[in-house]
Amino acid sequence: MNKRVVTFLSLFSLVMVLSVYYVMLPSGVTNKDGNSEPVTNIITNADDPYIEGIILERQAALQEDLDAQLEIMASSDFSATEKALAAERIEYIENIINVEEDMRTSVKERGFVSAFVEIKDKSVDVLAISETKTKEEVLTIMECIDSFFIDGVFRQVYVHFR
Numbered sequence: 504m505n506k507r508v509v510t511f512l513s514l515f516s517l518v519m520v521l522s523v524y525y526v527m528l529p530s531g532v533t534n535k536d537g538n539s540e541p542v543t544n545i546i547t548n549a550d551d552p553y554i555e556g557i558i559l560e561r562q563a564a565l566q567e568d569l570d571a572q573l574e575i576m577a578s579s580d581f582s583a584t585e586k587a588l589a590a591e592r593i594e595y596i597e598n599i600i601n602v603e604e605d606m607r608t609s610v611k612e613r614g615f616v617s618a619f620v621e622i623k624d625k626s627v628d629v630l631a632i633s634e635t636k637t638k639e640e641v642l643t644i645m646e647c648i649d650s651f652f653i654d655g656v657f658r659q660v661y662v663h664f665r
Contacts, residue, residue, distance in 0.1 A: 613643050
């Protein structure tokens with residue numbers, strides 16, 4: 504029993520010494536002169552985690568639909584017409600994935616930190632980050648999105664800011 508007490512006390516004292524040591528360490532970065540300066544790095548080019556999360560959810564949903572269509576194409580249980588429809592759907596989904604990515608990139612190039620774009624049947628939803636949230640920014644995003652649709656089909660663009 505004494506051996507256990509000695510072991511416990513020695514480990515406890517080691518933890519205490521290390522704790523005091525780390526608490527007494529100076530905060531900040533020491534430069535070449537030996538002076539300590541606080542760390543003030545701010546990350547400005549990171550995407551918004553909320554928007555990145557919904558982008559990943561959207562991509563996962565599209566990928567799931569794409570996988571289902573690929574299963575139809577690979578299976579012998581479906582007719583030729585069903586496989587033809589699946590092939591068209593695959594082409595459509597791949598087009599949506601590419602166009603949404605291009606739209607996100609284009610919106611970011613217009614000065615927005617992060618953006619989410621979702622193409623629906625007759626509309627396009629855009630969620631962007633902006634501190635000012637002005638009408639000019641809305642028009643900039645709408646013009647950016649409209650430039651992708653040259654097929655003459657009317658699509659309502661909904662712009663939301665975070």
